[in-house]
């Protein structure tokens with residue numbers, strides 16, 4: 001029987017931006033899933049400590065306009081609730097300042113959770129060019145009232161663009 005190729009609806013599937021199986025994430029340590037070290041799943045451990053820091057994911061394709069949100073799997077260690085900022089750089093041609101979309105994420109769970117952030121929930125900093133021109137996804141522990149939590153350790157996995165939020 002002939003193999004069925006993934007064309008048609010499958011061509012509009014979610015798009016992976018980061019998975020620790022594929023490549024390391026700068027400023028993080030690749031390690032097995034802390035909840036199940038035997039499952040063969042790698043994740044990226046980020047323990048920024050007390051300093052303001054970020055992790056950056058550079059998309060291969062800057063055009064995110066056919067998607068509607070970002071999905072991120074985050075594992076949190078046993079700490080008091082804290083917050084992270086998610087930023088999407090989107091500079092117009094020739095821009096000399098930083099233009100981006102931003103969203104504050106309350107971190108009030110322990111263990112794994114998948115958060116899905118619709119693009120429409122982001123606010124704008126200055127004049128971002130649009131979701132068709134995203135040059136960097138940043139997750140950071142400072143700014144807009146966020147204070148670095150020295151005890152917080154985060155694992156990231158399965159960072160992806162989702163075509164339809166809620167489906």
Ligand SMILES: [Ca+2]
Nearest residue numbers: 020021042157
């Ligand atoms: Ca993984």
